[in-house]
Amino acid sequence: MSAGLVIVQILNGLQLGVLLFLIAAGLTLVFGVMDFINLAHGAQYMLGAYLAVAFFALTDSFLMALVLALAAALAFGLALEFLVFRHLYGRDHLDHVIATFGILLFINHGVKLIWGAAPLSLPMPDLLSGSVRLMDGLLYPVWRLVVIASGLATAAFLYLLVVHTRTGMLVRAGASNARMVSALGVDIRRLFMIVFGFGAMLAGFAGIMVAPILSVDPGMGDTVLILAFVVIVIGGIGSIRGAFVAALLIGLVDTLGRSFSVDILRLIMGPSSARTVGPALASMSIYLLMAVVLYVRPTGLFPAKAR
Amino acid sequence: MPDPVLRLENLRKNFGGLIVTSDVNFDVMPGELHAVIGPNGAGKTTLINQISGLVAPDGGRILFAGHDITALPAHARARLGMARSFQMSSIVPSFSALENVALAVQSRAGSSFRLFGRAAAEASLNEQAMAALADVGLAERVRAPAEQLSHGEKRALELAIAIAAGPKLLLLDEPTAGTGREETARLVALLHRLKRRFPMVLVEHDMTAVFALADRISVLLYGRVLATGRPHEVRANPQVVAAYLGDEME
Amino acid sequence: MALATSLPPAQSHRLGAEALPIAMFLLLVTIPILAPLAGGGYLLSFSARVMIFAIAAVALDLLVGYCGLISFGHAAFIGLGAYAVGILSAHGISEALMSLPVAIAVAALFAFLTGLVCMRTSGVYFIMITLAFGQMAFFTASSLAPYGGDDGLTIATRNTIAGLSVLNNERVFYYVVFGCLLGCYVFCRALVASRFGRVVRGAKENPVRIATIGFDVYRFQLTIYIIAGALAGLSGFLLANATEFVSPAYMSWQRSGELIVMVLLGGLGSLNGAIIGTAAYLLAEEWLSGFTEHWKVIFGPALVLVVLFARGGLIGLAAALVRGRRHA
Numbered sequence: 001m002s003a004g005l006v007i008v009q010i011l012n013g014l015q016l017g018v019l020l021f022l023i024a025a026g027l028t029l030v031f032g033v034m035d036f037i038n039l040a041h042g043a044q045y046m047l048g049a050y051l052a053v054a055f056f057a058l059t060d061s062f063l064m065a066l067v068l069a070l071a072a073a074l075a076f077g078l079a080l081e082f083l084v085f086r087h088l089y090g091r092d093h094l095d096h097v098i099a100t101f102g103i104l105l106f107i108n109h110g111v112k113l114i115w116g117a118a119p120l121s122l123p124m125p126d127l128l129s130g131s132v133r134l135m136d137g138l139l140y141p142v143w144r145l146v147v148i149a150s151g152l153a154t155a156a157f158l159y160l161l162v163v164h165t166r167t168g169m170l171v172r173a174g175a176s177n178a179r180m181v182s183a184l185g186v187d188i189r190r191l192f193m194i195v196f197g198f199g200a201m202l203a204g205f206a207g208i209m210v211a212p213i214l215s216v217d218p219g220m221g222d223t224v225l226i227l228a229f230v231v232i233v234i235g236g237i238g239s240i241r242g243a244f245v246a247a248l249l250i251g252l253v254d255t256l257g258r259s260f261s262v263d264i265l266r267l268i269m270g271p272s273s274a275r276t277v278g279p280a281l282a283s284m285s286i287y288l289l290m291a292v293v294l295y296v297r298p299t300g301l302f303p304a305k306a307r
Numbered sequence: 308m309p310d311p312v313l314r315l316e317n318l319r320k321n322f323g324g325l326i327v328t329s330d331v332n333f334d335v336m337p338g339e340l341h342a343v344i345g346p347n348g349a350g351k352t353t354l355i356n357q358i359s360g361l362v363a364p365d366g367g368r369i370l371f372a373g374h375d376i377t378a379l380p381a382h383a384r385a386r387l388g389m390a391r392s393f394q395m396s397s398i399v400p401s402f403s404a405l406e407n408v409a410l411a412v413q414s415r416a417g418s419s420f421r422l423f424g425r426a427a428a429e430a431s432l433n434e435q436a437m438a439a440l441a442d443v444g445l446a447e448r449v450r451a452p453a454e455q456l457s458h459g460e461k462r463a464l465e466l467a468i469a470i471a472a473g474p475k476l477l478l479l480d481e482p483t484a485g486t487g488r489e490e491t492a493r494l495v496a497l498l499h500r501l502k503r504r505f506p507m508v509l510v511e512h513d514m515t516a517v518f519a520l521a522d523r524i525s526v527l528l529y530g531r532v533l534a535t536g537r538p539h540e541v542r543a544n545p546q547v548v549a550a551y552l553g554d555e556m557e
Numbered sequence: 558m559a560l561a562t563s564l565p566p567a568q569s570h571r572l573g574a575e576a577l578p579i580a581m582f583l584l585l586v587t588i589p590i591l592a593p594l595a596g597g598g599y600l601l602s603f604s605a606r607v608m609i610f611a612i613a614a615v616a617l618d619l620l621v622g623y624c625g626l627i628s629f630g631h632a633a634f635i636g637l638g639a640y641a642v643g644i645l646s647a648h649g650i651s652e653a654l655m656s657l658p659v660a661i662a663v664a665a666l667f668a669f670l671t672g673l674v675c676m677r678t679s680g681v682y683f684i685m686i687t688l689a690f691g692q693m694a695f696f697t698a699s700s701l702a703p704y705g706g707d708d709g710l711t712i713a714t715r716n717t718i719a720g721l722s723v724l725n726n727e728r729v730f731y732y733v734v735f736g737c738l739l740g741c742y743v744f745c746r747a748l749v750a751s752r753f754g755r756v757v758r759g760a761k762e763n764p765v766r767i768a769t770i771g772f773d774v775y776r777f778q779l780t781i782y783i784i785a786g787a788l789a790g791l792s793g794f795l796l797a798n799a800t801e802f803v804s805p806a807y808m809s810w811q812r813s814g815e816l817i818v819m820v821l822l823g824g825l826g827s828l829n830g831a832i833i834g835t836a837a838y839l840l841a842e843e844w845l846s847g848f849t850e851h852w853k854v855i856f857g858p859a860l861v862l863v864v865l866f867a868r869g870g871l872i873g874l875a876a877a878l879v880r881g882r883r884h885a
Contacts, residue, residue, distance in 0.1 A: 098863070232685075385768070472771075
């Protein structure tokens with residue numbers, strides 16, 4: 001367990017963190033503003049990746065693929081909102097769960113139908129495909145740094161939007177008390193559409209950015225969805241700040257846990273038990289974290305709704 | 308002099324920077340109906356919520372039937388004999404009126420951790436529930452699903468639920484809220500009949516009702532008690548008239 | 558004086574309240590007799606599978622339909638029950654009189670420990686935390702290398718009952734499963750109508766009121782959560798014996814989602830609906846996957862349509878049809 005390895009894993013943890021934030025931000029806003037549970041949000045992320053692969057095959061340019069895939073992801077998200085979701089606002093959470101579960105099945109298996117089940121890949125732009133030297137003997141892929149940077153930039157951009165624009169203020173107000181905002185005469189349907197579309201785009205963006213690093217396969221949405229839910233529950237529903245803090249926390253805990261659980265456990269138990277218990281404990285670690293947080297704060301760390 | 312059934316000592320509550328309950332001292336003697344009046348926003352409902360245990364005070368003590376209940380959760384206070392009605396009718400909509408009240412009776416009639424036996428067929432629970440429903444004038448409507456009752460009937464059901472298990476203290480939050488003149492008169496007559504059976508805290512806006520029923524009145528303004536006394540004293544108090552009663556007395 | 562009794566929600570659908578369950582159980586009991594005429598052994602094992610999942614679905618209906626607790630980790634209890642059988646079997650213990658109590662106890666214990674945390678939350682947080690705990694169970698099972706890990710574990714033989722290998726006979730196994738479903742159903746019906754049941758049903762619609770009447774809602778909900786988990790553990794015990802195989806997939810969150818769908822499909826809050834919905838779901842799965850392996854592309858949107866237009870599930874639809882015909 002060298003310092004270099006630790007640094008690499010911390011960076012990997014940050015990368016996972018910003019990724020989770022991009023996905024969780026849309027999810028938490030949709031919950032917060034529309035009180036809508038969207039199990040299909042992970043599929044939105046997956047779609048971004050698949051669309052990028054498809055457009056890259058057409059245009060042979062990562063940049064074009066990025067732009068087109070973002071647009072397509074946004075369009076798809078808005079279509080979903082228009083066709084299905086807006087008929088479910090105000091209904092019981094169970095209705096949301098089942099309906100979005102149905103959409104999730106549709107997208108997951110639709111993707112399998114169109115692209116097959118085998119993992120696909122998306123090459124990263126040549127310019128950014130190298131590695132950079134962080135310190136002696138320590139190389140780190142440029143693209144991962146790009147992902148971290150773009151995630152943080154998006155977070156900053158979101159912060160500016162939400163805090164310094166009128167729409168952003170309405171979104172924050174809506175997350176706190178949607179009925180009040182509607183009663184004040186704001187076109188709540190347009191606001192909902194904007195929130196939803198934007199969230200879908202963010203998730204798609206995350207999918208596109210991560211596609212060059214991970215394999216693009218029909219199961220990628222599901223794993224990330226659960227993590228995203230853990231993020232927003234720990235962070236507090238409706239809170240972007242909460243999502244940011246929780247996302248980074250979870251990214252780091254999960255990554256560092258997986259890398260170093262065996263080493264850490266070896267300090268207190270024998271090597272072979274550490275090797276059996278370690279991975280299991282690592283994969284459970286974020287759920288344990290969530291259980292602890294919810295036990296102490298049943299509505300997350302920074303809930304947007306006033307208690 | 309007998310001990311008060313309920314006593315609030317220096318009760319305090321803030322919501323953020325807003326002081327909602329400010330050093331409130333308040334008590335209810337056995338057999339007494341102590342009304343709480345005041346303008347909207349004076350903190351009356353919050354006060355009731357603190358007494359019944361739905362809101363935790365920031366300071367002070369609440370004593371009920373000799374126990375310090377300040378830290379007790381709401382359900383424990385109910386078990387000790389505290390019952391309340393809500394300003395917005397709080398019932399179980401899909402249950403019948405009878406079942407709503409029978410459930411209240413059930414809570415003080417032995418263990419509810421019984422997993423067998425049809426609760427709806429328990430004669431003793433139903434009899435007690437019927438008695439309470441008859442008291443409030445709903446004997447004809449026991450089978451009706453609670454959600455189908457009229458507004459006035461729901462207010463009566465609220466009362467039936469509160470009195471069903473023979474409480475030691477009734478907390479009534481605006482029982483005549485939203486009811487028309489006839490219905491209000493009926494509720495006031497009902498409360499008059501109930502007066503000697505249970506000590507009560509009555510929060511009300513309807514001044515006719517208050518002055519017809521109250522043994523004592525406390526006036527709440529911006530979270531603090533402006534005055535406490537017999538109705539005629541309070542009516543004559545210049546501060547009270549200026550702050551609140553001036554217009555209300557029409 | 559004949560007093561009105563308030564019936565649990567779904568019976569107000571008025572489908573001749575007891576006719577439906579009687580018909581269902583009559584049908585189920587005669588399937589082994591009908592089997593040689595249509596479908597043979599396959600019909601028998603399929604029906605047993607339906608009944609096994611129906612036990613878990615009935616337990617879930619207790620939570621979702623009667624208490625409003627949307628548990629998204631219910632499959633974990635099935636998996637735990639199944640793994641109890643599998644792990645004991647791997648160590649040479651293949652006796653139902655051992656495995657069954659262990660299966661139920663493990664599931665109940667997990668429900669208790671996780672319930673302590675879950676019941677402090679509500680709404681979306683509750684859904685998420687039950688999902689998380691389900692995932693924990695899933696990952697734990699996946700990392701159990703000595704018991705097959707991701708690939709799962711084959712079970713050498715079905716459990717014996719007091720040393721007798723009766724469960725190897727498909728008919729006997731079928732009737733054992735039938736007995737368990739019937740017992741579970743009767744128990745849950747009694748539970749729902751009991752004092753306990755009345756409290757949790759009331760808490761579904763108005764928890765504040767129930768608390769101010771004097772009930773500690775947390776304790777009641779935790780108890781029913783444990784009961785539901787234990788019943789699902791029974792389902793897992795039967796499942797492991799039926800398939801003679803256990804795998805982490807039994808506990809996946811997709812499975813938990815499917816269970817919720819089964820309950821909704823039949824009609825929430827009626828127990829009958831849970832059984833009907835399970836049958837409907839598994840039948841649809843059988844039928845549609847005959848056309849294409851991508852049948853979920855069709856099933857997904859169908860679910861959406863159910864939520865939008867047939868919220869009361871199959872029982873609700875049937876009731877609406879009956880009402881429609883009466884007015885015609």
